[in-house]
Amino acid sequence: MNMSHEFAREFRELVNLAEDFVYGPYRQQREPVPEQELDRDRGAVRRLLEQEILACNLCPLSGGRTQAVPGVGVLDPLVMVIGEGPGAEEDRLGEPFVGPAGRYLDDWLRAIGLSREDNVYITNVVKCRPPGNRDPEPAEIQACRPYLERQIQLVHPRVILAAGRIAAQFLTGSELGIGKLRGREHSCYGLPMVATYHPSGVLRNPDWRRPVWEDLKLLRSILDR
Numbered sequence: 001m002n003m004s005h006e007f008a009r010e011f012r013e014l015v016n017l018a019e020d021f022v023y024g025p026y027r028q029q030r031e032p033v034p035e036q037e038l039d040r041d042r043g044a045v046r047r048l049l050e051q052e053i054l055a056c057n058l059c060p061l062s063g064g065r066t067q068a069v070p071g072v073g074v075l076d077p078l079v080m081v082i083g084e085g086p087g088a089e090e091d092r093l094g095e096p097f098v099g100p101a102g103r104y105l106d107d108w109l110r111a112i113g114l115s116r117e118d119n120v121y122i123t124n125v126v127k128c129r130p131p132g133n134r135d136p137e138p139a140e141i142q143a144c145r146p147y148l149e150r151q152i153q154l155v156h157p158r159v160i161l162a163a164g165r166i167a168a169q170f171l172t173g174s175e176l177g178i179g180k181l182r183g184r185e186h187s188c189y190g191l192p193m194v195a196t197y198h199p200s201g202v203l204r205n206p207d208w209r210r211p212v213w214e215d216l217k218l219l220r221s222i223l224d225r
């Protein structure tokens with residue numbers, strides 16, 4: 001090998017070393033992150049979001065609660081159920097839909113092959129109990145809105161089920177009653193959404209059982225297509 005070739009080879013090695021020094025860390029960053037690590041990160045983001053909700057005092061509902069109720073269920077569920085707001089039992093136990101309406105909701109989910117343990121995530125439009133189970137005020141809904149939007153993004157369900165008028169109006173941005181919003185597929189944050197009557201309303205009004213069953217079948221057909 002002559003001197004100029006030898007010099008060129010050494011020079012190339014030096015350039016490679018310098019490139020590794022400068023770009024090495026970035027090359028490493030570009031390597032794909034293993035799926036398990038991503039899941040661990042989403043779990044951590046979920047816990048942080050829950051802690052934020054538990055400590056929230058952005059609206060007057062925080063003053064009357066026993067505890068805030070962030071949500072339960074799995075990430076990447078088939079269905080994300082969104083109700084109105086915690087009731088007395090939920091406020092006491094810190095879990096959504098655990099009172100009579102919740103047990104009825106579990107029956108609905110079971111009827112279309114779903115369960116909160118396996119393939120559902122459940123939360124509410126507002127995370128703190130409105131006193132006397134009154135409707136949440138628009139300002140309370142707006143204060144809680146970023147939490148629900150971040151949950152939808154993080155949980156990433158296949159389909160959303162809006163349980164009742166408050167959730168259906170919030171998710172569609174419409175002022176129509178639930179009787180007009182139910183019975184068809186909507187698009188919400190880029191996801192399919194079905195609205196139906198609230199389980200506690202159906203417990204009081206058995207005439208709504210048939211339309212609820214139609215809505216649940218619509219939900220199942222969206223999952224199956």
Ligand code: URA
Pocket residue numbers: 083084085086087090095096097098099101102124
């Ligand atoms: N009703 C709701 O809308 N949400 C609950 O968590 C319980 C009852």
